[in-house]
Amino acid sequence: MPPRRRLTPEQRRSELLDVGERVFGTRPFEDVAMDDIAESAGVTRALLYHYFRTKAEYFGAIWSRAHERLGDARSGIEPPAVRAGVERILQSYLDFYAAHLPLVIIANRSSIARDPAVREPVERTFAGVCAAVLDAAGVTGRPRRLAEAAFTGWIAFVRETTLSAHLDRRITPAENLALCMAAFDATVGAQFPSAPSHDER
Incomplete structure (x- = not known):
């Protein structure tokens, strides 16, 4: 085997995430062992556990990084075209x-779907998007609390x-x-100070 390349901790972690993304992209979560990942990455099991304490934490880091690659989803949410910004963000997430x-x-239909290691990074992202949307729409007070729950x-x-x-x-x-935006209008959008204009729709 060729000698292992010298990598910084950040580079090694990124490389391990790359390997995990490839492996989890082809096999169910329950069928993948950390030993499989270590072998695919050409590292020891101990090194893999040095970076990620559990398999759920490992997948959570992969899932969180994948969302980060979407960029700052909050950019471009500005009045008066708040709804248009929401639709643009939604389309990027659907893609x-x-x-x-x-x-x-794996993140939604596997044994770790509710694990905090998987859910919390994504929930923080969505909380940031929600705050940006409601700030741009000028939603405050009781309507804001309703909109946050919605x-x-x-x-x-x-x-x-x-x-x-x-x-x-x-469905296509x-x-x-169309369904998602209709649901947004009926729940979150219903708490906006004024309904979206026809032009904004």
């Missing part, structure tokens, strides 16, 4: 889900209809986008 479907299935429910709605579109194929991606 992301389509491109990373095996990872999406946004959490809307994210769950988007997740399930998107999985339905890609796994069950009962275009129908899914």
Whole structure:
């Protein structure tokens, strides 16, 4: 075997995430062992556990990095075109889900779907998007609290209809986008100080 390359801790961690993304992209979470990952990465099991204490934490880091690659989802959410900004962000997430479907299935339909290591990084991202949307729309006071609760429910709605579109194929991606935006208007958007204009729609 060729000698192992010298890498900084950041480079090694990134390399391990690359390997994990490839492996989890082809096999269910339950079928992958950390030994498999270590072998694929050409490192020892001990080194892999030095960077990631559990398999759930490892996948959580992969999932979190994949979301970070979407860029700053909050950019471009500005009045008065708040709804248009939400639709643009939603489309980027739907495209992301389509491109990373095996990872999406693990994150939402596997034994670690509710593990904090998987959920918390993504929930922080969505909380930031929610705050940016409501700030731009000028939602305050009691309507803001209602909108925050509605946004959490809307994210769950988007997740399930998107999985339905890609796994069950009962609806098309275009129908899914329309459903998700209609749900946004009826829940989160209903708390905005004024309804979106026809031009904004």
